[in-house]
Amino acid sequence: MSEHQHRAKPRKPSPARAAQEAKILAAAEEAFAHLGYNGVSLEAIAERAGLSKQNMLYYFPSKESLYHQVIRNILDLWIEKMALLEQEGDSPRDMLENYIRGKLEISRTRPNGSKVFANEIISGAPHLQEYMRNNLLPQLDSDIALVKSWIADGLMDPVDPEHLFFTIWASTQTYADFSTQIGMALGKETLDEGDFQRAGDFLVHVILKGTGLVEATP
Amino acid sequence: MSEHQHRAKPRKPSPARAAQEAKILAAAEEAFAHLGYNGVSLEAIAERAGLSKQNMLYYFPSKESLYHQVIRNILDLWIEKMALLEQEGDSPRDMLENYIRGKLEISRTRPNGSKVFANEIISGAPHLQEYMRNNLLPQLDSDIALVKSWIADGLMDPVDPEHLFFTIWASTQTYADFSTQIGMALGKETLDEGDFQRAGDFLVHVILKGTGLVEATP
DNA sequence: GTCTATACCCAGATAGAC
DNA sequence: GTCTATCTGGGTATAGAC
Numbered sequence: 001m002s003e004h005q006h007r008a009k010p011r012k013p014s015p016a017r018a019a020q021e022a023k024i025l026a027a028a029e030e031a032f033a034h035l036g037y038n039g040v041s042l043e044a045i046a047e048r049a050g051l052s053k054q055n056m057l058y059y060f061p062s063k064e065s066l067y068h069q070v071i072r073n074i075l076d077l078w079i080e081k082m083a084l085l086e087q088e089g090d091s092p093r094d095m096l097e098n099y100i101r102g103k104l105e106i107s108r109t110r111p112n113g114s115k116v117f118a119n120e121i122i123s124g125a126p127h128l129q130e131y132m133r134n135n136l137l138p139q140l141d142s143d144i145a146l147v148k149s150w151i152a153d154g155l156m157d158p159v160d161p162e163h164l165f166f167t168i169w170a171s172t173q174t175y176a177d178f179s180t181q182i183g184m185a186l187g188k189e190t191l192d193e194g195d196f197q198r199a200g201d202f203l204v205h206v207i208l209k210g211t212g213l214v215e216a217t218p
Numbered sequence: 219m220s221e222h223q224h225r226a227k228p229r230k231p232s233p234a235r236a237a238q239e240a241k242i243l244a245a246a247e248e249a250f251a252h253l254g255y256n257g258v259s260l261e262a263i264a265e266r267a268g269l270s271k272q273n274m275l276y277y278f279p280s281k282e283s284l285y286h287q288v289i290r291n292i293l294d295l296w297i298e299k300m301a302l303l304e305q306e307g308d309s310p311r312d313m314l315e316n317y318i319r320g321k322l323e324i325s326r327t328r329p330n331g332s333k334v335f336a337n338e339i340i341s342g343a344p345h346l347q348e349y350m351r352n353n354l355l356p357q358l359d360s361d362i363a364l365v366k367s368w369i370a371d372g373l374m375d376p377v378d379p380e381h382l383f384f385t386i387w388a389s390t391q392t393y394a395d396f397s398t399q400i401g402m403a404l405g406k407e408t409l410d411e412g413d414f415q416r417a418g419d420f421l422v423h424v425i426l427k428g429t430g431l432v433e434a435t436p
Numbered sequence: 437g438t439c440t441a442t443a444c445c446c447a448g449a450t451a452g453a454c
Numbered sequence: 455g456t457c458t459a460t461c462t463g464g465g466t467a468t469a470g471a472c
Contacts (some may be wrong), residue, residue, distance in 0.1 A: 017455095034341060038256035041447060053448090055456055063448070115340050118395070122333050123252060125398050132402060140403055157427075163420035166400055170392035171385045177336070180343050182384055184350060185358055202381035209375075210428025234437095259465060272467090273438055281466070 021059055024049045029070050033115035037067055071120060071127055074113040079135050081106055085143045092150045093213045097204050100168055104203070107176035108196045114176035140165065150213075157212035164211065168203075175199055239277055242267045247288050251333035255285055289338060289345055292331040297353050299324055303361045310368050311431045315422050318386055322421070325394035326414045332394035358383065368431075375430035382429065386421075393417055 013021075027049035031040040042063055046056040060066040081102050085095055107114055120127060147161040175182060179191055186195065208214040231239075245267035249258040260281055264271040278284040299320050303313050325332055338345060365379040393400060397409055404413065426432040 020455095036254045036256060036337070036341065038254060039341075042449090043447075052457075054450090054458085057449070058455065061449090118340055119254070119337070121396050121399050122336055123254065123257075125402075129398075129402070132399070137403065157423070159423060160416055160420050162403060163417050164424075166392055166396075166403070166417070167389045167421065167424070170388040170396070174384060174388035178339050178384075178388070180347075181339050181350070184347070185355065185380060185384070198378055199381050199384070202378050203385065205375070205377060206382075206385070206428030207424060208428075209430075210424030210426075212427075260467090261465075270439075271465095272440085275467070276437065279467090 017059070020051070024051075024056055024059060024066070025070055025073065028066050029074075029112045029116060032067065032070060032119070033112035036119050037063075042066075068127060070116060072131075074110070074117050075128060075131060075135070077106065077110065077113065078117070079139060082136065082139045082143070085146055092155050093208055096208060096211075096213060100172065100203050100207060101200050103168060103172035104175065104196055104200050107172055107174075108191075108193070111176040111179060114173055118173065118177045155213065159211055164207075168207065171203055235277070238269070242269075242274055242277055242284070243288055243291065246284050247292070247330045247334060250285065250288060250337070251330035254337050255281075286345060288334060290349075292328070292335050293346060293349060293353070295324070295328065295331065296335070297357060300354070300357045300361070303364055310373055311426055314426060314429075314431060318390065318421050318425060319418050321386060321390035322393065322414055322418050325390055325392075326409075326411070329394035329397060332391055336391065336395045373431065377429055382425075386425065389421055 024045070028040075028045050031045050031048060042053045042056060045066070046053040049056065056066075060069070085099055087095060087098070090098070125132065143165065144161040147156075147164060150156050151158050151161075175191065175196065182195075183189060183191060188195075242263070246258075246263050249263050249266060260274060261271045263284075264274040267274065274284075278287070303317055305313060305316070308316070343350065361383065362379040365374075365382065368374050369376050369379075393409065393414065400413075401407060401409060406413075
């Protein structure tokens with residue numbers, strides 16, 4: 001064996017290599033989002049990224065490994081934004097509003113990531129079940145505990161905290177995943193910032209008032 | 219041309235043939251739901267349906283045609299249930315509660331159909347864009363008009379009706395499409411009736427109260 | 437209507453020259 | 455690191471006997 005042993009992964013990701021990988025990952029995310037894992041060919045991804053299929057396989061030795069990296073990148077972003085509830089000092093209603101608007105912001109800025117994620121979950125999450133169990137669930141548990149403490153303190157209605165989060169996830173991600181359907185219903189090709197603004201206003205109003213975090217204003 | 223011209227479709231769907239087709243369609247729906255269009259082979263569907271791939275191609279001459287039929291069946295069910303808001307005589311709050319629980323019921327009883335539908339929308343709905351525009355949107359428009367009349371009559375808060383429906387669709391379908399994730403969060407393999415009951419109670423509470431259809435109860 | 441055999445194509449991956 | 459060439463498997467679909 002050479003003295004330059006390859007560790008787990010990182011050694012010196014040369015700037016050139018990093019740039020190529022980024023281009024490939026971006027192309028792959030978009031392609032996987034629209035066509036699903038089995039619907040895209042390496043050829044198509046490579047073309048979009050501006051290199052040959054064979055050359056791309058130099059950077060990512062298999063389709064699997066490429067997909068895996070795409071999924072991981074998205075999930076890391078997810079979990080990072082998931083901790084929105086953890087900010088000290090804010091009132092419960094501010095925290096929940098920030099959480100909702102933060103989730104919506106991800107849908108607006110990373111719709112393709114959201115779609116890849118959705119495809120993966122619908123398929124039973126074979127690639128990230130373990131990862132979710134280890135990283136996403138602990139975060140969720142602490143968020144749920146926080147909501148339970150609000151309920152115990154009489155700050156909000158005694159709703160199921162789990163279902164509160166399911167609803168927030170679903171109703172924010174839908175603006176990314178189902179944007180085609182929503183666009184059709186709104187009579188436009190793509191959703192603009194105004195649409196997301198109105199979506200946020202609606203969700204914040206209904207969820208805060210609906211959980212009793214904001215008093216009914218007659 | 220023979221005198222027995224083949225019309226658009228139906229002539230005499232013999233009972234035997236109808237039964238075979240039903241078996242095939244059921245197998246296909248399940249397979250497409252879990253693996254997506256490109257993720258399933260005809261071989262796999264045929265095996266699940268209990269016949270040979272070649273024999274299945276006798277009933278459905280191509281994969282495309284099979285998929286198309288699966289999608290159509292689901293969408294018809296969707297639109298039928300979409301008219302829940304149209305029942306005369308009920309109060310707005312009863313109508314909306316029925317609508318929410320009806321949608322949830324579809325997620326519980328036809329999760330695979332919901333998943334196929336979700337996959338299709340995420341991919342830009344290439345197979346059913348036209349169909350949705352002609353059948354789903356008119357129904358939605360009339361539902362929206364109804365909600366607007368409630369608002370005009372001062373029966374509920376002046377929220378965006380469009381986003382109300384987007385939220386109801388997303389938050390009910392998530393129990394089918396993302397059942398894997400929700401199951402993980404709830405610590406169980408599959409969702410049972412109690413889970414759907416609690417989901418319904420949560421959604422009805424939050425949405426009715428959040429839109430001002432039910433007064434805040436202190 | 438159901439079977440066997442097979443044509444045909446496309447996509448993932450590898451080999452090896454440069 | 456990038457290219458040309460190629461192997462290989464799997465998947466849709468058809469042909470034709472029974």
